[in-house]
Amino acid sequence: MASKTDLVVDAAQTPPARARRATLGGRMSGLPRWLRFQWATPYLFLAPFLILFVVFFFLPFAYDISQSFYKEVRSGLGLSAPKVVWNGLNNYTQVLQDPAFRDAIKRVLIYGIVQIPLMMGVALIIALLMDSATIRFRNFFRVTAFIPYAVPTVVAAIMWGFFYTPNISPITALFVNAHVPPPDFLGPQTVLWSIANISTWEFTGFNMIIFYSALQAIPQEIYEAGRVDGLSEIGIARFLKVPMILPALVMGLLFSLIGTIQLFNEPEILTRMSGAISSTYTPNIDAYNVAFVKTNYYYGGAIVAILGILTFVFSFGFLRLTRRQSGV
Amino acid sequence: MATILTDAPEAPVERQPNHAERYVGARRFSFGSLLALIFLSVLAIYFLMPLYWLVIASTKDNSDLFGTFGLWFGQFNLFANLSQLFTFENGIFIRWIENTALYAGVGGAASTLISVMAGYAMAKFKFFGQNLIFALVLGAVLVPITTLALPIYLLESKMGITSTYWALLLPSLLNPLGVYLARIYIAASVPDELIAAARIDGASEWRIFQSVVLPVMVPGMVTIFLFQFVAIWNNFFLALVVLNDPNLFPLNLGLATWNFDPASHQLLYNLIVTGSLVSVLPLIVLFLFLQRFWRSGLTFGGLTG
Numbered sequence: 083m084a085s086k087t088d089l090v091v092d093a094a095q096t097p098p099a100r101a102r103r104a105t106l107g108g109r110m111s112g113l114p115r116w117l118r119f120q121w122a123t124p125y126l127f128l129a130p131f132l133i134l135f136v137v138f139f140f141l142p143f144a145y146d147i148s149q150s151f152y153k154e155v156r157s158g159l160g161l162s163a164p165k166v167v168w169n170g171l172n173n174y175t176q177v178l179q180d181p182a183f184r185d186a187i188k189r190v191l192i193y194g195i196v197q198i199p200l201m202m203g204v205a206l207i208i209a210l211l212m213d214s215a216t217i218r219f220r221n222f223f224r225v226t227a228f229i230p231y232a233v234p235t236v237v238a239a240i241m242w243g244f245f246y247t248p249n250i251s252p253i254t255a256l257f258v259n260a261h262v263p264p265p266d267f268l269g270p271q272t273v274l275w276s277i278a279n280i281s282t283w284e285f286t287g288f289n290m291i292i293f294y295s296a297l298q299a300i301p302q303e304i305y306e307a308g309r310v311d312g313l314s315e316i317g318i319a320r321f322l323k324v325p326m327i328l329p330a331l332v333m334g335l336l337f338s339l340i341g342t343i344q345l346f347n348e349p350e351i352l353t354r355m356s357g358a359i360s361s362t363y364t365p366n367i368d369a370y371n372v373a374f375v376k377t378n379y380y381y382g383g384a385i386v387a388i389l390g391i392l393t394f395v396f397s398f399g400f401l402r403l404t405r406r407q408s409g410v
Numbered sequence: 411m412a413t414i415l416t417d418a419p420e421a422p423v424e425r426q427p428n429h430a431e432r433y434v435g436a437r438r439f440s441f442g443s444l445l446a447l448i449f450l451s452v453l454a455i456y457f458l459m460p461l462y463w464l465v466i467a468s469t470k471d472n473s474d475l476f477g478t479f480g481l482w483f484g485q486f487n488l489f490a491n492l493s494q495l496f497t498f499e500n501g502i503f504i505r506w507i508e509n510t511a512l513y514a515g516v517g518g519a520a521s522t523l524i525s526v527m528a529g530y531a532m533a534k535f536k537f538f539g540q541n542l543i544f545a546l547v548l549g550a551v552l553v554p555i556t557t558l559a560l561p562i563y564l565l566e567s568k569m570g571i572t573s574t575y576w577a578l579l580l581p582s583l584l585n586p587l588g589v590y591l592a593r594i595y596i597a598a599s600v601p602d603e604l605i606a607a608a609r610i611d612g613a614s615e616w617r618i619f620q621s622v623v624l625p626v627m628v629p630g631m632v633t634i635f636l637f638q639f640v641a642i643w644n645n646f647f648l649a650l651v652v653l654n655d656p657n658l659f660p661l662n663l664g665l666a667t668w669n670f671d672p673a674s675h676q677l678l679y680n681l682i683v684t685g686s687l688v689s690v691l692p693l694i695v696l697f698l699f700l701q702r703f704w705r706s707g708l709t710f711g712g713l714t715g
Binding site: 120121123124125126127128130131132134135137138139141142143145146149204207208211216217218219222223225226227228229230231232233234235236237238240241242243244245249250251252255283286287315336340344346347350351354366369370373374379382383386389390393394397398401 | 693
């Protein structure tokens with residue numbers, strides 16, 4: 083942080099300097115002695131966050147990993163109480179070799195490869211159009227695109243679920259009226275893309291707003307220079323605007339990537355309407371069903387650990403990669 | 411992840427079109443802008459249609475939901491639906507609204523304050539362990555709390571707080587992304603000189619935070635609050651796992667249980683539809699109302715070391 087000057091409180095200050103500050107700070111004398119030392123200040127501001135971090139992030143993760151090395155053993159006839167025994171890395175090898183888990187991972191990857199670029203592309207085009215002066219009704223279009231973000235994913239999934247259910251869907255009704263066989267939105271081949279549609283509907287506007295805000299922050303003189311050099315509006319968008327908002331694009335991609343690996347709400351809600359969504363449809367649904375339907379916390383713990391590490395590796399790797407390629 | 415930076419929150423939101431843009435704007439009926447207008451209109455229909463359907467559907471009873479065309483009115487039963495919704499199972503829906511206000515509203519606000527405090531410490535102080543804490547914050551941004559729903563449940567059951575308000579409220583207070591954003595906002599928009607001057611005037615550290623940092627941070631805080639509000643709303647997984655008592659459910663979990671319930675499923679369709687509308691409208695109004703704030707707080711771009 084180059085902007086930090088010596089005006090910033092420095093815990094490494096010499097004691098006389100610290101004492102001088104303390105006498106200057108007349109109102110601080112009402113505080114208990116240990117609070118008057120300035121070294122404590124940043125820690126006090128951080129304390130609530132750090133406590134929450136330890137209790138609801140660090141401890142759960144550590145506990146999860148410690149549990150994942152055990153398994154529950156029931157004796158032959160299941161008459162005596164089950165025993166918990168050490169299982170080493172067996173849960174992990176079992177998860178990684180489970181074809182259902184591999185399918186779930188593959189499924190969210192295919193989903194991400196198609197849905198993320200599509201959503202980002204549309205969001206970027208809208209943002210660029212919003213940023214160009216020729217568009218009318220700009221406010222209306224921007225607000226319209228952003229409204230779905232205010233709809234909770236569960237409600238969005240319920241709502242789109244009605245659009246996918248044959249007897250109630252207005253889309254199916256339109257097809258039937260036109261004497262065209264209506265599409266099956268909930269079949270084994272299509273339901274993944276019906277889910278992708280829900281996410282796209284939800285988050286296109288969110289990404290658009292992030293891109294648009296970044297575009298608005300670019301100084302206009304740069305475009306003037308481009309125009310003088312004979313660039314068309316599309317050329318300005320392609321060669322000036324997009325490269326300048328790369329960090330915002332990286333940010334949007336990162337959130338989408340994390341959301342995709344963690345996919346849970348939409349498929350879980352659609353389960354009731356579609357037989358094609360199995361209990362291992364996405365990694366998170368798998369973890370949920372193993373832990374809470376089969377009540378196998380130990381095996382579920384291994385799935386959670388693998389998923390957490392996978393999410394971290396993916397998002398961290400993505401950040402490294404983009405940092406090198408875009409010079410960010 | 412040192413790739414985000416924001417403008418100072420007071421940066422102008424809507425810039426005036428410059429001379430060249432005004433000139434381009436004068437050619438109103440060019441082919442390109444017509445094409446763009448069509449493209450945007452199609453998208454607008456896509457974004458609005460489900461909500462339009464929801465409004466129409468909430469005026470129908472169960473037989474009309476199935477028997478009439480979805481995009482036009484049947485018999486007008488909105489008020490019957492609403493009264494059934496608010497009285498069903500002794501008004502459990504009202505309870506869910508209150509619970510959501512607690513989890514997402516109060517939780518989001520408290521979480522924002524906690525995040526801004528932490529972001530302030532990281533932006534404006536030098537202290538031992540700073541780099542480690544920053545690395546932890548980043549790591550927690552990259553691994554969202556949904557991952558940890560299962561172990562959080564197990565730990566909470568050891569603490570004996572599952573199926574209490576705390577079970578969902580406490581984890582919702584943790585917001586690493588909020589800390590990350592607050593640190594950037596504060597570094598960019600609160601001058602060191604201002605803090606130093608307040609210190610020399612004898613203000614206490616908390617007083618400085620309260621009357622120097624917080625006022626400047628209002629747009630940034632609204633943004634962090636809305637992000638976290640939506641994140642808590644959307645953390646259905648955690649709510650599903652840690653809450654058993656329907657009296658403690660937030661709206662999304664309540665609606666989902668109606669949706670899941672195979673026995674009463676069809677009978678509850680009108681309630682699910684009307685309940686969805688009721689739970690969505692206040693949020694949309696809130697977003698529109700707070701637009702001025704979050705749009706200025708959301709200025710990402712450039713980069714920072």
